[in-house]
Each structure stands twice: as structure tokens, then as C-alpha cells.
Amino acid sequence: MRRRYALRFSPALVEQPIVSKLARIYDVDINILNADVASGRGGKLIVELVGTDENLDKSVHYLSEVGVLVSEMVKELIFKQESCIHCGACTAVCSPKALSMDSSAKLVFDVSLCVVCGLCTQACPLRLFEVSHEREA
Incomplete structure (x- = not known):
């Protein structure tokens, strides 16, 4: 491992x-x-x-x-969903479809489909996505 x-x-x-x-x-x-x-x-x-x-x-x-302060190096997407205006701009760049719009025009984030490519970080006009590389071990 x-x-x-x-x-x-x-x-x-x-x-x-x-x-x-x-x-x-x-x-x-x-x-x-x-x-x-x-x-x-x-x-x-x-x-x-x-x-x-x-x-x-x-x-x-x-x-x-x-x-020693230990942080595991991981790559994960952090989404500040509570501030989302549901514009859907991020869905246009999300090839694996981790970001999609539901039937009521609300943004849905399926973390299990996310490959953490980071494209949504630039697509979001409010910059609500962030790629994190560490978490406390």
C-alpha cells in the first residue's frame, strides 16, 4: 500500500x-x-x-x-453548495456528469462520479468549487 x-x-x-x-x-x-x-x-x-x-x-x-502534524495527501473537490445560484455553468465542463441539473433546475453534485479534474473551479462564476490536496490523518 x-x-x-x-x-x-x-x-x-x-x-x-x-x-x-x-x-x-x-x-x-x-x-x-x-x-x-x-x-x-x-x-x-x-x-x-x-x-x-x-x-x-x-x-x-x-x-x-x-x-508531527500529519495530513494525508488526497485530491478531493470541495463544493460550497449553500451559496450556489444553480446557473448550471459547471455542468457544461463536467464530462463524467458528476454535476447535473435535476428536474426542478437545481444543481446536483454526485461525488461518486467526480474525478476531481478541477474544470468546474474555473467554470463556476462564484468560484464555489475548490480542489483540496490534504486532509488531517
């Missing part, structure tokens, strides 16, 4: 060998995809962890326990 995470470290945590301990203790492979870390100021790592589901869950628990 592979999962991607954003890890945020405080200045004190940067001085500790947390990532190497993670690999040794929980038998996970760690691929650092992006790093912005400096001694004395903390930082952020984007990592891909590879291992069993159980070991990945234990790894995330360990990171949280030692004070």
Missing part, C-alpha cells in the same frame, strides 16, 4: 531523527517527494510511505504522538 502525507515539524522536532526511526521501527519505505526543512525554524516534508496498511496506520500514529 502507498500513501502520501504532508508532515509539518516544529523547530524542536527538526533536530530529531524521526523519519529514520519511522523506517526502522515500522518497516515502511519512505520516499521524500518535497522538503522544506531548516534547523531552528521547522519545516514541511511531502512523503510517500510504502508498507502494509497496519504499518502505515502505526506510522501515522507514531508521527502524531511525537508532535
Whole structure:
């Protein structure tokens, strides 16, 4: 199993060998995809962890326990539906038909059909759609 995470470290945590301990203790492979870390100021790592589901869950628990802020990297569409004026502009760019108009001319969002392409973010005149890439782990 592979999962991607954003890890945020405080200045004190940067001085500790947390990532190497993670690999040794929980038998996970760690691929650092992006790093912005400096001694004395903390930082952020984007990592891909590879291992069993159980070991990945234990790894995330360990990171949280030692004070690392952990967010799973996911891609999801956030729709501020309560502000929608039901103009239907977004439906024109939604190929998988996750966005459609019902019989009463109300916009319907079927999250199960959404492929998170992001085209609706530009099509909506009120900018009610947003692509999110992280969620708390």
C-alpha cells in the first residue's frame, strides 16, 4: 500500500531523527517527494510511505504522538453548495456528469462520479468549487 502525507515539524522536532526511526521501527519505505526543512525554524516534508496498511496506520500514529502534524495527501473537490445560484455553468465542463441539473433546475453534485479534474473551479462564476490536496490523518 502507498500513501502520501504532508508532515509539518516544529523547530524542536527538526533536530530529531524521526523519519529514520519511522523506517526502522515500522518497516515502511519512505520516499521524500518535497522538503522544506531548516534547523531552528521547522519545516514541511511531502512523503510517500510504502508498507502494509497496519504499518502505515502505526506510522501515522507514531508521527502524531511525537508532535508531527500529519495530513494525508488526497485530491478531493470541495463544493460550497449553500451559496450556489444553480446557473448550471459547471455542468457544461463536467464530462463524467458528476454535476447535473435535476428536474426542478437545481444543481446536483454526485461525488461518486467526480474525478476531481478541477474544470468546474474555473467554470463556476462564484468560484464555489475548490480542489483540496490534504486532509488531517
